[in-house]
Amino acid sequence: MVFRGKPSKFCERCRERRLRCDLQQPSCNSCIRVGAACTGYRDTINIRISDQTDFVRTKALAKTRSPLKQRCVGEPKVKLKVRHLPQDLLTLGRDMFFTYYVSDFSRTWDFLYNYLDPRSAPKYLTLSIEAVSLAFLSHQVSSETARDLGRRKYCQALREINIALQNSTTAKAASTFEGALLLDLFEKIMKSALEINTSGHAHIEGALTLVKLRGVESFKEGTELRALMGLSLNATICSLSTGRVVDPSIRQIRVHAAQFVNTDYPKWKLSGLMLDITDLAAEMRKGFMTAEERITKSEYFDRKLEIVATEASPAWTYERKSLSDPDGARMVPAGFPRVYDVYPDRMITQMWNVLRIARILLCEEIIQSCSESCDPEVAAQCNRANTAILTLVQEIVASVLQMTDCDLVAKDKLPIGSTGKQHSHSIPHILDVYILIFSLYVVAWSKSCPQSAVDWSLKHLQHIADHFAIKEAAVILNILRKQKREERISPWDRVFGQLSNAPKDIWMQSAYSQGHDMDSTPSE
Template identity: 30%
Template sequence: MVYCGPLSKACLPCRRRKLRCDLRTDACTQCTRAQLTCSGYRDTTALRFRHETNAVQQRVTARKSTTTIPRSPPLSIYCQARDIFYHNYVFGPSKPFEFLLSVYSQTSKDVHLSRSVDAVALAYLNAQRPSGSAELEARRSYVSALQYTSRALQEPHLAKQDSTILAILLLDLYEKITTRAPAFHGAWATHLDGALALVKLRGDEQFIEPSIRGMLIRLSTNVLISCVTSRRPVLDDLVSLRHTIAAHSLTPPDPKWRESDLVIEFAKLRHNIDTRVLADENEVTFALIELDSKFLELSRQVPPTWQYVTIQVATKSIHHYESHHHIHPAEHVCQMWNTFRATRILLNELVRSRCMDRQGRVNAGSGFQGIHERATRAIKQMATDICASLPQYIHGPSTFDLTGSPSASSDLGSGTFPAGRPDPRYHLPCYRLIYPLFVAAQSSVVPPSLSKWVVDQLRFMADYHAIKNAMTVANLLESGQRTDVGKVYAMLGSYAFVC
């Protein structure tokens, strides 16, 4: 209610005509003289206060329509980092760090673990969305995590805890995300080996809990990749750990696990060749051929859920090397097959080298010509199969449906680059193709047309997906410079992204 001050008792005609009203009982003199109907006189006590609720509401509504509602404050860089890290590593399709949920919580009192989570999450955020602040905070968290983890390793009761092994795994992941040079011989190779020793001290009880088994599988994978890439011997503790994990598993090993067993055999055989433990050339050749036959046998035993479909196309797009491509039921299936193909390429290159003399000609000895030809065919087939895995993922996982038809938003059939930028979630599936493409294109066996096609695809990745390392590898291939595949793998931080 609003107070309106003193009011006139005059009749309405007098108020309108602004005349003095004499307030006579029947009708005022002014109305009688003008022959007007006098309206009577107001009760000013009732009108002294006026109801203004509706008017006030109207004014407030008008103000709201022109007032900008403040937005919620932006998430901190730590929250952003953890969100994107958890999305890809904990909840994503391959879930390589799914066990993180059961081992770590936001309220964890293990400072070395929480700082390690911050360090790797910030580093991963910076890898996806380069930011000076994310990079700086990642380094700070990493230094702090190193200090706290070193202290934990010096205390027997902390050293054996799940949190300490997980912190080592996370810091190893940080190294692979941020380091663009081989780091497999340095401190973190030692740290991973030390984590293996800690696991050994913990006994068999640790294998009962499924989430802890997941963490130990991750550790075994990281150590295996470190050994293979650095060409150092596969540790006996690693082989023992994998046997124990398999013994406690409730399900039969999947093709990826069985493939890792063969990769261990490859690493051991190659190390024995490098160190001349296996020196007889005939023995080396037939050992390599026998191992390659095991890879072939594994490929025939892959269950339907791990198989891909080959789709023939009437018109090749710019992303088709040949007139077909593969459709995989999931990205981790594609990764398994490309690891299989890349390893077979490296294996058969060793076979071919054993069939050549110092002048680069095939040895005249019995059977070498046929062995050399089979190895050459295998390399070419694996290389073209790697190329066939690219169209499904070059624009994102939904580029093609299972019939092989391009999606409605795809430009793959047009031979032109699509407009705009892809969804950031599609960055990693594309990134994971770089290493197998490099292995395929670097071989001296494949035709120049394949190497050129791979360079074009890498340049497309650099342009469309903004992947700088794709351009680096493209330039490396185009230069013709022979580069050890392990160094390229390390430069890409590959097992940080190929999980």
């Protein structure tokens, strides 16, 4: 570590103008006199770090009182690179956001590389990037200062983008559309899983309006198209959570994108089927379909998804490995195959589990509708659905250990030199674990899932909440514990309505559906 001198607590405006800031709340008098918005005062404890990139991975070990300490077990020796970069929350947030979210987690946002230099971006877009970066920083290090400053930046960005929308030229600009996407991401990061509701999709609807205003055909191959496809995914999940059919513009986006992507890629086929399943869910919610109609349509789409899975190789490949008898008894649910799967990357893991989740929900609908049907011949369809759920649950279970078992299977993800309980977790490792939360929720939610797998999923959610300090796992675990199995409501209402837009894109990332993930173009 290199001591760079005690950083100033002064607000941004006073620092830039070398003025003496009186640090008054909620705004310093210097800003009040000129009618400027005061950015607030820096958290000087959190900004005394010389290496921005390594800060994200090593802050827990470099500072004894860091909020990231809760993510570490023991204190291994970590070699820090020393570089001299400007130190403030905005810089830390931008470095973390670009390094771990834009570069690693989701290619949807690679259009932001065009605006690495704030001078090359409109004011509303710069403010939007700052707001999202601070929100991401706040979530990772539990910084209230970053959270509050991020909210102020968000309000400023919202005002600026509303001004831009008043002009027909700037309203059609790519940067305005991109700003709307950033404001939506900010809200997803800052809101808890239980706060997301039908009123939380305003920016998605606004972005779709801008697409219609600009014209789908104007979006070019590359970063623009990836951003457009990311919007189409977000909008699809919003439709699922609100019980509405897919906006026609989403299908127009796919028609346009089909000119530039590999439509044989399994990810493309899966995302197309999700549009149809969304419309089916909206139709079923109306309550006009007979049990037999629900069975027929659910089984049709389940078989379509099964075909995608069958034809996925070699684009989606993974390796199945066996566990020793002692390890298997400890690491998998009772009665399950003692195996685990290793996937090439986070995206392929997520794609497989999205497909499996969709099939589980369809099969649950088939089983429920069979119980309401008077047709004796539906018994075979019910048996097939039960068998499919068991297989799908086994596959989801086998995908978990590669991320979560730090003692054995996921040991290679730990920092070099980690031994036994003495280890920390990198941000990429945390994001790897994050994508599993929604899958574990569905396994524990499924009525047809074996009880041993339900208990195993609950245990793993608790492990993720405690060992990896991921608060969303604790939120979802609390939901599962409160709801009784015999009182569960429609899977479309509970699963998609409550959790699909949870922060950091649990579903999209793709994941908070991220989330991670389904949000980049299928040609990658």
